[in-house]
Amino acid sequence: MELDKVIELRRSNRSFKPDKIAKSKIDYLLNCARLAPSAANRQPWHFVVLEDTRLAIAEIMVKQLERQNNKVVDRSYATRNYSPTASVQESIKIIKEAPVLLLIFRENNANWLEGDYLSIGCAGENICLAAANIGLGSLWIRDVSYTRYDIAKYLGLDDLDLVTAIAIGYPNVENYRAKKKELKEIVTYLK
Ligand SMILES: Cc1cc2nc3c(=O)[nH]c(=O)nc-3n(C[C@H](O)[C@H](O)[C@H](O)COP(=O)(O)O)c2cc1C
Numbered sequence: 141m142e143l144d145k146v147i148e149l150r151r152s153n154r155s156f157k158p159d160k161i162a163k164s165k166i167d168y169l170l171n172c173a174r175l176a177p178s179a180a181n182r183q184p185w186h187f188v189v190l191e192d193t194r195l196a197i198a199e200i201m202v203k204q205l206e207r208q209n210n211k212v213v214d215r216s217y218a219t220r221n222y223s224p225t226a227s228v229q230e231s232i233k234i235i236k237e238a239p240v241l242l243l244i245f246r247e248n249n250a251n252w253l254e255g256d257y258l259s260i261g262c263a264g265e266n267i268c269l270a271a272a273n274i275g276l277g278s279l280w281i282r283d284v285s286y287t288r289y290d291i292a293k294y295l296g297l298d299d300l301d302l303v304t305a306i307a308i309g310y311p312n313v314e315n316y317r318a319k320k321k322e323l324k325e326i327v328t329y330l331k
């Protein structure tokens with residue numbers, strides 16, 4: 141597909157069919173992620189592909205919501221602006237529904253914090269565009285970051301920093317185009 145068509149077509153997809161995704165398609169997405177630019181070419185990412193295990197991730201998020209609702213304060217979450225409820229509940233529903241959950245971890249390195257986060261953003265966007273290119277839907281789910289330590293520990297990857305998740309699957313609905321700012325609102329040309 142032409143690049144501008146793919147960019148136009150990519151939308152956040154929040155309703156998925158249960159159909160499985162062929163491994164070759166997931167490999168295609170990850171190969172596109174691998175080719176993304178990265179600060180100092182550090183390629184600071186590590187990708188984890190979950191199918192059934194995604195349900196355990198959803199359960200970890202449910203448990204944290206329950207702890208939050210019971211007002212049990214856990215210091216590991218207190219550093220973040222934690223106001224989950226509706227957004228996290230919706231994300232849990234989507235994680236259960238989409239057949240694949242990709243997790244993107246960052247190598248722990250405090251010196252490269254900002255650059256590495258930007259690099260991971262590039263890799264994530266490549267995944268979403270590649271998904272759109274082959275008829276798959278995708279959704280960034282930053283909501284996993286509230287339970288980043290629990291999830292990493294559960295997966296035995298606590299030496300890495302969980303940055304985000306991307307749900308992948310076949311779209312169940314036609315997605316509307318989210319309202320975007322006009323160029324004149326966001327661009328300044330200077331001579
Ligand atoms: C870094 C990042 C984190 C996001 N986290 C979530 C999330 O946790 N839950 C969710 O439903 N959508 C999430 N989104 C999707 C945005 O809500 C969506 O991109 C935005 O509303 C624009 O819609 P569009 O992607 O269809 O253009 C996230 C997007 C980005 C880029």
